[in-house]
Amino acid sequence: DADVTQTPRNRITKTGKRIMLECSQTKGHDRMYWYRQDPGLGLRLIYYSFDVKDINKGEISDGYSVSRQAQAKFSLSLESAIPNQTALYFCATSDSGWEETQYFGPGTRLLVL
């Protein structure tokens, strides 16, 4: 079984709709992250969380919100989806500490029409 899972893997939605992307991990890590990947731009950090009570904005948090329901679960919401949020979204986890490796989920491909 995969250590970091994301659901759904693919999603098509319409402008203005609310959508939630979910991430679960079995690695027992405290830290979780949400990134988006766009062609030619690499991965950009949306939000990150150190633990259930600690959530922080990344470089492109506008239009997104997150919820850390438990150590193992971190959800990303688009309250009112817009076409420029069409992208590949990745969840990642890492242990606490200096220079810890991040482990990524398989990604969710989102298309906003």
Place this chain on the structure above:
Amino acid sequence: DQQVKQNSPSLSVQEGRISILNCDYTNSMFDYFLWYKKYPAEGPTFLISISSIKDKNEDGRFTVFLNKSAKHLSLHIVPSQPGDSAVYFCAASDENSSNTGKLIFGQGTTLQVKP
């Protein structure tokens, strides 16, 4: 402003030869660098890293070189294998960010290794 740049979107190499992937950065505060590999329909996976106190780190066929004065790092794959065909991302963090796990990624380079 892109702080980590991979200026070559793609690279094609013959099997058995050396692959060299390059990465430039602008923030002199970056002190930890990583390379991730990504296959289609999968998430990125960690490949190799280097701290700014070193100029070289080797792991099997993969070697990362860091030139701090030029703000440049490179990933060498020798010998290249068809299974190395993937997108490679360079990433960096600084002392203030690394304890939060925040990474700045480059745009990625697609490597194709031809049999």
